[in-house]
Amino acid sequence: MEKTIKNNIDAFNKLLSESQKVAIFTHMNPDGDALGSASTFQMVLRNRQIASEIFIANEVPGSLAWMPGTNAIKANATKKTLDAYIKTADLIVCLDFNEPGRMDHLSYILENPPLPVLVLDHHPQVKTYQGLQIASTSYSSTCELLFWILKRSGNLPQTREMAECIYTGIATDTGSFAYNSSSPGTFRAVAELLEIGFDKDRITDLVFQQFNASRMKLLGHMLANRMEIIPEYHTAYTYLTQKDLKDFDFKPGDTEGFVNYPLSIANVKFTAIFIEKDDYVKISFRSKGDFAANKFSNSFFNGGGHLNAAGGKSYKNLNDTLKEFEEKVKSHYHEF
Numbered sequence: 001m002e003k004t005i006k007n008n009i010d011a012f013n014k015l016l017s018e019s020q021k022v023a024i025f026t027h028m029n030p031d032g033d034a035l036g037s038a039s040t041f042q043m044v045l046r047n048r049q050i051a052s053e054i055f056i057a058n059e060v061p062g063s064l065a066w067m068p069g070t071n072a073i074k075a076n077a078t079k080k081t082l083d084a085y086i087k088t089a090d091l092i093v094c095l096d097f098n099e100p101g102r103m104d105h106l107s108y109i110l111e112n113p114p115l116p117v118l119v120l121d122h123h124p125q126v127k128t129y130q131g132l133q134i135a136s137t138s139y140s141s142t143c144e145l146l147f148w149i150l151k152r153s154g155n156l157p158q159t160r161e162m163a164e165c166i167y168t169g170i171a172t173d174t175g176s177f178a179y180n181s182s183s184p185g186t187f188r189a190v191a192e193l194l195e196i197g198f199d200k201d202r203i204t205d206l207v208f209q210q211f212n213a214s215r216m217k218l219l220g221h222m223l224a225n226r227m228e229i230i231p232e233y234h235t236a237y238t239y240l241t242q243k244d245l246k247d248f249d250f251k252p253g254d255t256e257g258f259v260n261y262p263l264s265i266a267n268v269k270f271t272a273i274f275i276e277k278d279d280y281v282k283i284s285f286r287s288k289g290d291f292a293a294n295k296f297s298n299s300f301f302n303g304g305g306h307l308n309a310a311g312g313k314s315y316k317n318l319n320d321t322l323k324e325f326e327e328k329v330k331s332h333y334h335e336f
């Protein structure tokens with residue numbers, strides 16, 4: 001784990017020293033890890049008197065709008081705005097993703113990047129670019145990876161705002177340390193953040209205990225009426241239709257964490273949630289143990305991710321997607 005960072009510190013510092021204006025990106029539908037790493041990186045650049053802007057394809061979820069730095073993000077960024085900024089920039093930074101498709105309509109900027117690209121990511125490396133890519137699945141989150149890079153490179157801001165952002169990313173990507181958090185390094189990072197100083201209980205309250213009533217009703221509806229269990233294959237899945245989302249006044253971020261609930265059922269080792277969109281079905285996968293959710297997603301649903309946490313898409317309608325999922329589970333479960 002340390003070797004991944006150690007071998008790249010000089011190149012990381014060199015990129016920063018050669019930069020005067022940076023375009024920062026994270027994936028669409030940003031979560032705590034995406035926003036935490038992006039805002040922290042902008043703090044680092046500000047400390048070094050390097051100009052920067054953060055661009056995302058859609059909105060900052062209301063549940064995370066309290067995070068330091070999110071009010072300055074260029075949300076719903078347009079091609080015109082981005083092109084104008086890129087013309088005078090000298091570095092592209094991608095945080096918590098490395099595959100262009102995760103940028104939605106902004107993906108064109110990575111198809112043939114006009115500038116060097118710095119990628120910091122805890123997902124498996126998908127693409128390489130001119131510049132520097134540090135991607136390692138050994139870390140709980142991109143925020144944890146970024147913490148250690150900044151610490152080892154001498155760029156770690158010793159501020160409450162930084163500690164809040166990094167901790168939020170770690171806490172959200174581990175489900176409050178319920179999964180993907182078996183490395184002692186994760187807890188060492190959290191201990192050092194606590195020593196810098198921030199209110200951990202306040203962050204927990206803001207992230208996990210400030211949901212609106214309609215979200216809780218949507219969750220109850222999903223578990224009561226939209227959950228299917230395939231016991232002989234240790235699998236359960238849930239789904240939400242566009243009508244469900246409308247009926248329960250869905251807001252971006254409301255379904256965060258919903259995919260995990262079926263994993264609390266005895267003997268369930270693999271789960272998925274299917275959310276109906278206008279022209280595709282968004283899918284999230286979770287698993288326990290050595291069941292490779294990422295390989296399953298990559299093989300059948302245009303996706304990928306971690307061993308136990310992955311995402312995907314289907315361009316079939318919702319009913320056909322659910323049928324396909326059941327068929328693939330029953331015919332291929334033991335391969336994963």
